[in-house]
Amino acid sequence: xxxxxxxxxxxxxxxxxxxxxxxxxxxxxxxxxxxxxxxxxxxxxxxxxxxxxxxxxxxxxxxxxxxxxxxxxxxxxxxxxxxxxxxxxxxxxxxxxxxxxxxxxxxxxxxxxxxxxxxxxxxxxxxxxxxxxxxxxxxxxxxxxxxxxxxxxxxxxxxx
Amino acid sequence: xxxxxxxxxxxxxxxxxxxxxxxxxxxxxxxxxxxxxxxxxxxxxxxxxxxxxxxxxxxxxxxxxxxxxxxxxxxxxxxxxxxxxxxxxxxxxxxxxxxxxxxxxxxxxxxxxxxxxxxxxxxxxxxxxxxxxxxxxxxxxxxxxxxxxxxxxxxxxxxx
Amino acid sequence: xxxxxxxxxxxxxxxxxxxxxxxxxxxxxxxxxxxxxxxxxxxxxxxxxxxxxxxxxxxxxxxxxxxxxxxxxxxxxxxxxxxxxxxxxxxxxxxxxxxxxxxxxxxxxxxxxxxxxxxxxxxxxxxxxxxxxxxxxxxxxxxxxxxxxxxxxxxxxxxx
Amino acid sequence: xxxxxxxxxxxxxxxxxxxxxxxxxxxxxxxxxxxxxxxxxxxxxxxxxxxxxxxxxxxxxxxxxxxxxxxxxxxxxxxxxxxxxxxxxxxxxxxxxxxxxxxxxxxxxxxxxxxxxxxxxxxxxxxxxxxxxxxxxxxxxxxxxxxxxxxxxxxxxxxx
Amino acid sequence: xxxxxxxxxxxxxxxxxxxxxxxxxxxxxxxxxxxxxxxxxxxxxxxxxxxxxxxxxxxxxxxxxxxxxxxxxxxxxxxxxxxxxxxxxxxxxxxxxxxxxxxxxxxxxxxxxxxxxxxxxxxxxxxxxxxxxxxxxxxxxxxxxxxxxxxxxxxxxxxx
Amino acid sequence: xxxxxxxxxxxxxxxxxxxxxxxxxxxxxxxxxxxxxxxxxxxxxxxxxxxxxxxxxxxxxxxxxxxxxxxxxxxxxxxxxxxxxxxxxxxxxxxxxxxxxxxxxxxxxxxxxxxxxxxxxxxxxxxxxxxxxxxxxxxxxxxxxxxxxxxxxxxxxxxx
Numbered sequence: 007x008x009x010x011x012x013x014x015x016x017x018x019x020x021x022x023x024x025x026x027x028x029x030x031x032x033x034x035x036x037x038x039x040x041x042x043x044x045x046x047x048x049x050x051x052x053x054x055x056x057x058x059x060x061x062x063x064x065x066x067x068x069x070x071x072x073x074x075x076x077x078x079x080x081x082x083x084x085x086x087x088x089x090x091x092x093x094x095x096x097x098x099x100x101x102x103x104x105x106x107x108x109x110x111x112x113x114x115x116x117x118x119x120x121x122x123x124x125x126x127x128x129x130x131x132x133x134x135x136x137x138x139x140x141x142x143x144x145x146x147x148x149x150x151x152x153x154x155x156x157x158x159x160x161x162x163x164x165x166x
Numbered sequence: 167x168x169x170x171x172x173x174x175x176x177x178x179x180x181x182x183x184x185x186x187x188x189x190x191x192x193x194x195x196x197x198x199x200x201x202x203x204x205x206x207x208x209x210x211x212x213x214x215x216x217x218x219x220x221x222x223x224x225x226x227x228x229x230x231x232x233x234x235x236x237x238x239x240x241x242x243x244x245x246x247x248x249x250x251x252x253x254x255x256x257x258x259x260x261x262x263x264x265x266x267x268x269x270x271x272x273x274x275x276x277x278x279x280x281x282x283x284x285x286x287x288x289x290x291x292x293x294x295x296x297x298x299x300x301x302x303x304x305x306x307x308x309x310x311x312x313x314x315x316x317x318x319x320x321x322x323x324x325x326x
Numbered sequence: 327x328x329x330x331x332x333x334x335x336x337x338x339x340x341x342x343x344x345x346x347x348x349x350x351x352x353x354x355x356x357x358x359x360x361x362x363x364x365x366x367x368x369x370x371x372x373x374x375x376x377x378x379x380x381x382x383x384x385x386x387x388x389x390x391x392x393x394x395x396x397x398x399x400x401x402x403x404x405x406x407x408x409x410x411x412x413x414x415x416x417x418x419x420x421x422x423x424x425x426x427x428x429x430x431x432x433x434x435x436x437x438x439x440x441x442x443x444x445x446x447x448x449x450x451x452x453x454x455x456x457x458x459x460x461x462x463x464x465x466x467x468x469x470x471x472x473x474x475x476x477x478x479x480x481x482x483x484x485x486x
Numbered sequence: 487x488x489x490x491x492x493x494x495x496x497x498x499x500x501x502x503x504x505x506x507x508x509x510x511x512x513x514x515x516x517x518x519x520x521x522x523x524x525x526x527x528x529x530x531x532x533x534x535x536x537x538x539x540x541x542x543x544x545x546x547x548x549x550x551x552x553x554x555x556x557x558x559x560x561x562x563x564x565x566x567x568x569x570x571x572x573x574x575x576x577x578x579x580x581x582x583x584x585x586x587x588x589x590x591x592x593x594x595x596x597x598x599x600x601x602x603x604x605x606x607x608x609x610x611x612x613x614x615x616x617x618x619x620x621x622x623x624x625x626x627x628x629x630x631x632x633x634x635x636x637x638x639x640x641x642x643x644x645x646x
Numbered sequence: 647x648x649x650x651x652x653x654x655x656x657x658x659x660x661x662x663x664x665x666x667x668x669x670x671x672x673x674x675x676x677x678x679x680x681x682x683x684x685x686x687x688x689x690x691x692x693x694x695x696x697x698x699x700x701x702x703x704x705x706x707x708x709x710x711x712x713x714x715x716x717x718x719x720x721x722x723x724x725x726x727x728x729x730x731x732x733x734x735x736x737x738x739x740x741x742x743x744x745x746x747x748x749x750x751x752x753x754x755x756x757x758x759x760x761x762x763x764x765x766x767x768x769x770x771x772x773x774x775x776x777x778x779x780x781x782x783x784x785x786x787x788x789x790x791x792x793x794x795x796x797x798x799x800x801x802x803x804x805x806x
Numbered sequence: 807x808x809x810x811x812x813x814x815x816x817x818x819x820x821x822x823x824x825x826x827x828x829x830x831x832x833x834x835x836x837x838x839x840x841x842x843x844x845x846x847x848x849x850x851x852x853x854x855x856x857x858x859x860x861x862x863x864x865x866x867x868x869x870x871x872x873x874x875x876x877x878x879x880x881x882x883x884x885x886x887x888x889x890x891x892x893x894x895x896x897x898x899x900x901x902x903x904x905x906x907x908x909x910x911x912x913x914x915x916x917x918x919x920x921x922x923x924x925x926x927x928x929x930x931x932x933x934x935x936x937x938x939x940x941x942x943x944x945x946x947x948x949x950x951x952x953x954x955x956x957x958x959x960x961x962x963x964x965x966x
Contacts, residue, residue, distance in 0.1 A: 238460065240465075241465075265451075266416075266450065266453075266456075269450060269451035270451040270456055273451065273469070274460070274466065
């Protein structure tokens with residue numbers, strides 16, 4: 007049985023994330039959506055909110071679960087005996103950073119193999135920060151986030 | 167059971183190729199090293215030579231086999247009911263071309279999922295064309311190709 | 327009245343080209359699709375065939391015409407008193423080459439302003455060479471070229 | 487009549503910005519230099535100062551005006567019935583970000599066509615942040631900002 | 647006699663930095679490791695700590711010294727009558743930023759020639775921020791920083 | 807005494823090449839412009855013509871000489887006891903290829919240190935192929951090649 011970890015901030019989870027997770031779920035037996043806990047980074051959604059939104063978004067995928075972790079990614083990979091870290095690439099600048107992190111993670115733990123999937127063309131411009139920016143100005147986020155969590159995100163930004 | 171295809175010219179197979187194939191063999195149940203037959207492209211090694219060298223290089227990997235195919239990659243993927251195309255990325259320009267091919271292949275056959283692995287740092291500069299260039303001037307190709315095929319390649323270029 | 331020139335090989339014209347031309351036709355009063363005549367470059371379609379396919383593809387755009395030219399692009403721009411060269415960008419490597427050509431053209435003729443449009447996400451992987459590659463193996467080019475010229479391209483490759 | 491919008495922080499306007507605006511003024515009938523109001527981003531110059539400097543810099547261009555806006559760029563484009571968003575590209579990393587924003591803006595409003603101009607070679611390294619950095623250390627900003635606002639910027643940083 | 651300056655934050659000095667400095671010491675008669683003082687940027691190590699670590703790391707290189715400076719790099723270069731600024735490149739995004747800084751520095755002072763060295767493949771993923779991130783979670787930084795300062799860095803993060 | 811080698815096809819030498827050579831001559835005691843002999847590559851100018859043009863272009867630089875070599879660059883570097891290979895970078899795609907060659911050369915001979923200089927902004931678009939293309943259509947190559955060889959190049963293409 008092969009296990010893959012999809013790490014990220016998921017602040018909030020987007021259509022682009024879900025596309026990568028869905029395809030990972032087709033390639034691996036078990037997929038863990040891992041929400042990273044980074045005390046230094048200010049997020050729009052709390053850890054609990056991000057986990058809730060992610061859980062709703064992947065509810066229809068039986069071999070996908072949601073977890074969170076504070077610390078080095080490779081330690082989590084080790085603990086779970088995971089076989090791969092899955093990352094979606096949208097653009098070259100993504101690639102460069104991801105490439106360096108993949109090398110660094112392999113150095114820290116040779117088991118930590120990173121697998122890249124290229125984002126679907128129609129999701130190339132989708133990012134959590136774009137979703138937050140549009141939502142904060144009351145623009146339409148339809149198609150940018152999974153349909154089942156659109157209302158939750160809209161409501162959240164309307165409160166600000 | 168998950169099957170992955172590693173397509174390429176393998177003219178000849180390098181240490182970089184073998185690194186990607188070995189890692190793919192750890193992630194998938196069955197890996198096919200697929201030598202592409204491109205009548206228009208002039209190669210240094212014949213199809214048979216390339217297949218021979220590749221077979222020697224992967225002989226120690228029980229779940230890896232070598233095949234060749236002329237035609238569209240997606241048709242081969244379909245025929246083998248493969249789950250993924252595996253590609254190694256060495257650099258950004260690789261990435262850009264690979265990204266476009268991944269989108270094109272997915273358009274031709276939605277089943278054709280492409281998975282990218284990043285080449286190990288020490289293999290970043292290794293390519294078949296570098297091997298051919300160095301070997302043709304009688305330089306040392308040690309470390310650039312699998313040890314078991316070094317002699318075969320050296321001999322082949324010495325004959326020219 | 328502002329005139330723009332869209333230069334290229336158009337071997338053959340693709341959905342990506344047509345998208346750029348259509349958008350240019352919305353920004354400029356007159357758009358010239360300029361097929362470059364490069365004696366050194368071997369093309370799959372003759373100059374006449376490329377012009378025919380392009381004319382069919384833009385027939386519905388009243389302010390677009392098709393022309394061809396051998397020589398320096400800036401000389402054509404000067405002759406037509408054109409205001410801009412329009413180029414579509416699909417990827418970074420496109421950008422880099424285009425950037426250098428734009429600087430070179432501006433040096434040769436300060437009037438020769440280059441305007442870049444970014445290809446629609448869904449056309450990002452479409453290129454003439456991909457179309458030729460798929461068509462030559464009998465794969466489906468539907469969606470990759472304007473519908474009205476699909477048959478002409480298919481027939482052309484079936485004859486080979 | 488075609489209208490183009492040149493959005494940015496303009497903190498402060500540079501020779502590079504002015505080059506792009508001047509060329510846009512040659513391609514479009516009306517050009518709006520749009521200073522974005524982003525409450526979250528700390529700027530060196532206030533909104534009023536940035537607008538003043540920009541107005542002085544474009545005073546000689548009869549079809550250029552300066553405005554500011556808080557909200558989504560596409561909403562401003564809609565309100566003004568603008569035909570294009572004009573962006574200058576200095577480098578690849580610019581391109582990648584701009585490419586994603588162009589796709590995002592087109593998704594939010596299909597009218598919002600983005601047009602890219604490549605920065606003149608001699609302005610490739612000019613940016614507002616470079617100007618601020620040099621000015622804050624009392625270095626020479628000559629050639630980096632329009633001549634008519636050099637004194638104003640120097641005075642502003644001397645007060646700190 | 648040729649003098650080169652290696653500027654940076656060195657927060658802390660890494661194996662990658664040391665590799666570049668060592669190679670610069672082989673190309674130039676005198677090399678100055680210049681720690682930049684940037685009041686606005688929050689660092690993990692104080693200026694004194696960073697200088698101490700750098701001095702320990704280069705103690706075995708007789709023609710290398712450590713200095714610090716607040717202000718424009720070109721002014722320091724002028725003051726020292728240095729012949730070159732040496733920068734290590736790890737990746738493309740490095741390159742783009744460095745390219746713009748090199749052009750800017752040359753504009754500010756035509757004497758300020760920038761020389762780029764490419765980071766050794768095995769150091770490609772090493773950066774000060776990676777070192778800080780790993781050390782702060784108690785991970786192993788062995789091989790990422792010069793051996794003689796490993797303990798000092800570990801101790802420093804254990805105190806937090 | 808430090809020796810640097812500037813390798814290339816120089817088909818023909820351009821203003822961009824001369825800029826890099828001139829700057830290398832300021833950093834190193836002895837600079838060798840090395841014209842590579844590549845039997846497989848068809849050039850517009852013969853080896854002798856390329857050497858002649860290069861010699862004329864560097865005649866005013868006392869510490870620069872012109873040589874040619876067939877074989878692996880690292881072997882030439884070894885034979886000359888050179889300290890550095892100097893390469894000019896115009897763009898990112900240059901950088902990527904150069905980066906891989908620098909790593910490959912260092913692997914073949916650890917002595918072979920590669921030093922990169924960034925092309926002056928105004929030469930960013932200048933390349934031998936652009937010069938050939940413009941000259942073949944009778945366009946002006948003024949400013950693209952050293953003044954002292956303009957006539958020789960013009961005459962050469964007029965004969966075709």
